[in-house]
Amino acid sequence: xxxxxxxxxxxxxxxxxxxxxxxxxxxxxxxxxxxxxxxxxxxxxxxxxxxxxxxxxxxxxxxxxxxxxxxxxxxxxxxxxxxxxxxxxxxxxxxxxxxxxxxxxxxxxxxxxxxxx
Numbered sequence: 734x735x736x737x738x739x740x741x742x743x744x745x746x747x748x749x750x751x752x753x754x755x756x757x758x759x760x761x762x763x764x765x766x767x768x769x770x771x772x773x774x775x776x777x778x779x780x781x782x783x784x785x786x787x788x789x790x791x792x793x794x795x796x797x798x799x800x801x802x803x804x805x806x807x808x809x810x811x812x813x814x815x816x817x818x819x820x821x822x823x824x825x826x827x828x829x830x831x832x833x834x835x836x837x838x839x840x841x842x843x844x845x846x847x848x849x850x
Contacts (some may be wrong), residue, residue, distance in 0.1 A: 743770055743794065743796070745794070746786075746788045747788065747789045747792045747794070748763040748787050748788055748789065749783050749789055750790060751772065752795050752817070753781070753783045754780070754781045755780070756777040756779070756781075757776065757777065757778050758771075758775035758776070758777060758778075759771075759776045759777065759820075761775075761776070761819060764819060766819075767819035770798050770818060771818070771819065772817055776818070776820050777817060779791060779820075779824045782824075790824075791823075792825075793825060793827040799838040805829065806830035806835075807828075807829040807830070807831045808829070808832060810829045810833065811833035811834055811835040812826050812833070812834050812835070813826075813834075813835045813837065814826050814834065814835075814836055814837070814838075816836075816837065817832065
């Protein structure tokens with residue numbers, strides 16, 4: 734529900750309808766330090782992550798219609814993504830256009846990519 738000031742909230746959960754895809758180990762062969770770090774316990778893919786309750790993690794929900802015409806100002810604080818143990822935390826971050834992004838490259842950092850949707 735949106736209040737008179739144009740501020741509102743959205744809450745809920747997203748569940749997977751169907752079989753849970755098997756998570757597979759990430760290939761870290763091009764980064765020997767990362768491959769060694771995860772030799773005993775490989776980092777797994779995170780395209781689909783389902784927790785014990787059946788809820789999906791790393792889901793982005795957005796309002797595509799019904800908002801008043803406006804040009805909202807992005808939040809002053811940057812979105813933050815960190816590289817920990819050769820993986821990104823959080824795995825997914827949704828940001829408003831023109832918001833700054835702060836990247837904290839961990840000690841095993843070799844590259845960074847963003848997918849714009």
